Amino acid sequence: MASSFAVCGLHLRGRGSLVKCLQKVETSLHRSIGTNVVAAQTEATRKDEGDEKEKDGHKSLYALQAERQEQAERSVLISCHSRTNEKKFLKYLSRHGEIKKHFFYESYGTYAVVEFANQESVASLLEGAAIPSISHECTVPFKSRLLSLSNLGSGDSPNQKSGLQCQPQTTVPINELIQRLSREESIDQQITFLTEAYQLTEENSRLRFLVCSLLKDIAAAYFPECIIKPFGSSVNGFGKLGCDLDMFLDLDGISGRNVKMPKSGLSLEYQMKRANSERSVTQSILSVIGECVDQFGPGCVGVQKILNARCPLVRFAHQPSGFQCDLTANNRVAMKSTELLYLYGELDPRVRCLVFTVRCWARAHGVTSSIPGAWITNFSLTVMVLFFLQRRSPPIIPTLDQLRDLAGPADKSVIEGNDCTFVSDLSKIQLSSNTETLERLLCEFFEFYATFTFSRRSINIRKGKEQNKPEVAPLHIQNPFETSLNVSKNVNATQLDRFVALCQESAWLLQQSETNTPKGHREGNTPTPWGLATILLPLHVAGVKISKKRRREPASDRIKGLLESLKNKNQQKVS
Structure with a gap:
C-alpha cells in the first residue's frame, strides 16, 4: 500500500454529515450493482489463464476467490419467518429475475441466501424494497443487500411447522460426534467422517463471501474499487463450521497505481493526503470503516477498533450470519500463508x-x-x-523451499522484504x-x-x-x-x-x-x-x-x- 491515501469525511459530525455519508454508501452500492465486478476480475487476472484450472480439476485459490466473489455480488441476504412458504418466497423473488441458487439457515432467526443469475436482478429487487415504516427521526436510511421479508407468511397457519430445510452452520456436539465415529468400521473411515462433518460446506463458504461483499459495499463509499475478501480458515481448506471470519481490505487493485507516467509533457495525479507511515494509513482507514460499520452496518454489533495491535484490526459480530469477524487492511503475509495452506491441502x-x-x-x-x-x-x-x-x-x-524453486516469474512475491515466492500451478508439483x-x-x-x-x-x-x-x-x-x-x-x-x-x-x-x-x-x-x-x-x-x-x-x-x-x-x- 502506498504511503498516501484519500479519505472523504473522516469525522461524522451532525445530521448533515450523516446524510452525506449515507448517500455516499448508497451511491457506492448502486455503482457496485450496476457494473461488473471489477475487483473480482482484477484478482482473477493476476495469474495466467493456465494457472486458473489445475490438474485433476483442482482450482487455484485465485480462481476460487474470483468465482465466490462474483457469486456474492449477485446475492442478497434476507431475514424471513421460520414458517415462510418456500414456493411463495421463490415465486415472489423470481419476478426480479432468474434465481440461480438459494438456501436457508438459522442464526439469530431464519435467513435465506439468494443468488440471482445476474446483477440486474439484484438492482430490481432493491428498487422495489421499502424503507421500514418507523419514525423517520429514529431510522438510519442505510440501504444494503441485507433485507427483511414481510407479510408472505401471514396466510400460513400459526401452528404450521417450518417446512424450510436449514443448512447447518455449526459442527455437531462432541458427544454426538463420538457416537457417530464409534459406528464406523475403521479408523480411516472415522477420520474421513470427522473431516466431512467438520469442514466448511458449500453454503457456509458462500455465506462468508457474501458477508465480505456486504461489508465491501460500505468500504466502497470511500474506496470505490476496493475488495474485501476472506483469508485464513475461511478459504484455506482447513476451516471448520463455526470458525471466525478473517477479512482483508485490499486496496492494491485500485486503478491508477501502475499508470506509466510520460517522460515529458503534461500529466495528472490525484491529490491525496499523506500520513507519517503505512501503519498510520492503515489505522486511519480502519478507524473510518469501523465507525461506518458500527453506525450503519445492519446486524453488526460489538464493534471494537483494535488499532494499536501488531496488525491493526476492526472486530465485530455479524448477527445475521453468526460470524465473529476481524477486518484488517495490511496483512499481506497472512494472505500468502492462506494460499500456501490451500495449496498443501489440494496436493493430497x-x-x-x-x-x-x-x-x-x-x-x-x-x-x-x-x-x-x-x-x-x-x-x-x-x-x-x-x-x-x-x-x-x-x-x-514438499518443503516450502522446493515449492519456491518450482515458481515461475508470475509467482514472484516479496512482501516487506520477506520472500513469499512459491509455485501456484499444481501441475508443476510431483505427487x-x-x-x-x-x-x-x-x-x-x-x-x-x-x-x-x-x-x-x-x-x-x-x-x-x-x-x-x-x-x-x-x-x-x-x-x-x-x-x-x-x-x-x-x-x-x-x-x-x-x-x-x-x-x-x-x-x-x-x-x-x-x-x-x-x-x-x-x-x-x-x-x-x-x-x-x-x-x-x-x-x-x-x-x-x-x-x-x-x-x-x-x-x-x-x-x-x-x-x-x-x-x-x-x-x-x-x-
Whole structure:
C-alpha cells in the first residue's frame, strides 16, 4: 500500500454529515450493482489463464476467490419467518429475475441466501424494497443487500411447522460426534467422517463471501474499487463450521497505481493526503470503516477498533450470519500463508483429513482455545502437521523451499522484504508416492511429537527438517515467510508438557484399538467408543491417567513397543 491515501469525511459530525455519508454508501452500492465486478476480475487476472484450472480439476485459490466473489455480488441476504412458504418466497423473488441458487439457515432467526443469475436482478429487487415504516427521526436510511421479508407468511397457519430445510452452520456436539465415529468400521473411515462433518460446506463458504461483499459495499463509499475478501480458515481448506471470519481490505487493485507516467509533457495525479507511515494509513482507514460499520452496518454489533495491535484490526459480530469477524487492511503475509495452506491441502487429501482430526483432538482436550493465551494456536498446530508430513519417508508434501524453486516469474512475491515466492500451478508439483494410511499417519503423528526434542530443536516447514532453536522458548515454530518470527512464542512450558503427554497417551489408545474391534455399533444400542472416538474422550473417561512421571519421559517403553509392533504389522500387510 502506498504511503498516501484519500479519505472523504473522516469525522461524522451532525445530521448533515450523516446524510452525506449515507448517500455516499448508497451511491457506492448502486455503482457496485450496476457494473461488473471489477475487483473480482482484477484478482482473477493476476495469474495466467493456465494457472486458473489445475490438474485433476483442482482450482487455484485465485480462481476460487474470483468465482465466490462474483457469486456474492449477485446475492442478497434476507431475514424471513421460520414458517415462510418456500414456493411463495421463490415465486415472489423470481419476478426480479432468474434465481440461480438459494438456501436457508438459522442464526439469530431464519435467513435465506439468494443468488440471482445476474446483477440486474439484484438492482430490481432493491428498487422495489421499502424503507421500514418507523419514525423517520429514529431510522438510519442505510440501504444494503441485507433485507427483511414481510407479510408472505401471514396466510400460513400459526401452528404450521417450518417446512424450510436449514443448512447447518455449526459442527455437531462432541458427544454426538463420538457416537457417530464409534459406528464406523475403521479408523480411516472415522477420520474421513470427522473431516466431512467438520469442514466448511458449500453454503457456509458462500455465506462468508457474501458477508465480505456486504461489508465491501460500505468500504466502497470511500474506496470505490476496493475488495474485501476472506483469508485464513475461511478459504484455506482447513476451516471448520463455526470458525471466525478473517477479512482483508485490499486496496492494491485500485486503478491508477501502475499508470506509466510520460517522460515529458503534461500529466495528472490525484491529490491525496499523506500520513507519517503505512501503519498510520492503515489505522486511519480502519478507524473510518469501523465507525461506518458500527453506525450503519445492519446486524453488526460489538464493534471494537483494535488499532494499536501488531496488525491493526476492526472486530465485530455479524448477527445475521453468526460470524465473529476481524477486518484488517495490511496483512499481506497472512494472505500468502492462506494460499500456501490451500495449496498443501489440494496436493493430497490426507493433508486436510489429518489436520481436521488433530485440530478436533486438540480442541477436545483444551490444547487449543478460542480465548487468547498460552495455548497452541490452530495455525501452529497445522504447521506441526505439515512438518510431520514432510518428514515421512517418502515425504507426502514438499518443503516450502522446493515449492519456491518450482515458481515461475508470475509467482514472484516479496512482501516487506520477506520472500513469499512459491509455485501456484499444481501441475508443476510431483505427487508423492507415499501410500500410508490415515490410521498409521495419525498414530505416528502422536509418536513423532511425543518424542520430539522441543528443548533443542525448531520446526521449520521451509526446510522440512529440525533446526537448532534460535531463541529460548518452550516451543519454536518458524513463521514460513517472516522467518525471524516464532509463531508459537505465546506457548509456555506447562502447555507444551501437556501437549506431549497427550500425544503419548493418544498414541497408546490408538494402539489398543488394533486389538479391540468395534462392538455394538450394528445394534440400536449406544456404541462403545473405539479408535478415534477414544482419543476425543476425556482421558479419565477413556481409562487413562496422565501421571507426572510419564509426563517427564520422552516416551514410555510401552508406547515404543506398541508402535514398533504396528510398524511390523503394516510392513507385513504391504509385503
